[in-house]
Amino acid sequence: MQKNKGVLYLIPNVISDNTELSVLNNQIKYYISKINIYFVENIRNARRYIRKVNRDIDIDKIIFISIGKHSKLDINNDFILPIVSGDNVGIISESGLPCIADPGFDIVRVAHDLEIKVVPMVGPSSIFMTLMASGLNGQNFTFHGYLPIDKKELKNKIKQLEYISKKNIQSQIFIETPYRNMKLFQDLIKMCDNETYLCIGAEVTGKEERIITKKIKEWKLLPTPKIHKIPSVFILLS
Structure with a gap:
């Protein structure tokens, strides 16, 4: 008799330290207990996270597979064979929702090709929560990931985003490596209308959450925001 296929669970992570109890629901704790194999960006961080969410799990019986930048995934042996054989598999984001500005989408696509059930869990997303609280257009928006580092390319990109935003009344969302936040903010103040x-x-x-929307001319009159090395999301609307 052929075994039932496993399920692919998309497990959200916290986006600020020590907020597991306040932002994650009990559904996550329940489903984590059903998963045998995890695809994660950082194995040590993932093990620590699972221990915090569900202390009853025997962490040493779980298989962790890295999908970080320099990892080489064997999709057949690492994913297809186990899940087709009935093992439940999870993808855990390093921060926020899996596959949103994070790796893992290729695994989900293979699951759909194999008619594997994919179950997304409810959890925090700095991108969508910032958009929710921004007062900017949440019905028409684009996420760009990281903007160019080169000064000339960055200026051209910002002008392009402003043009598209004004033409389509579309919010333009992007992020930056936290240690470069201040540099990006200063460039935006100089380059934007x-x-x-x-x-x-x-x-x-x-605890120090800040979501602030101002026109560029207003930002110029305010104290510089304290966002150095703080995970941040930026949204423009022209």
């Missing part, structure tokens, strides 16, 4: 709106969401869900 004074009437463009800029929202910054910093340490979303954390």
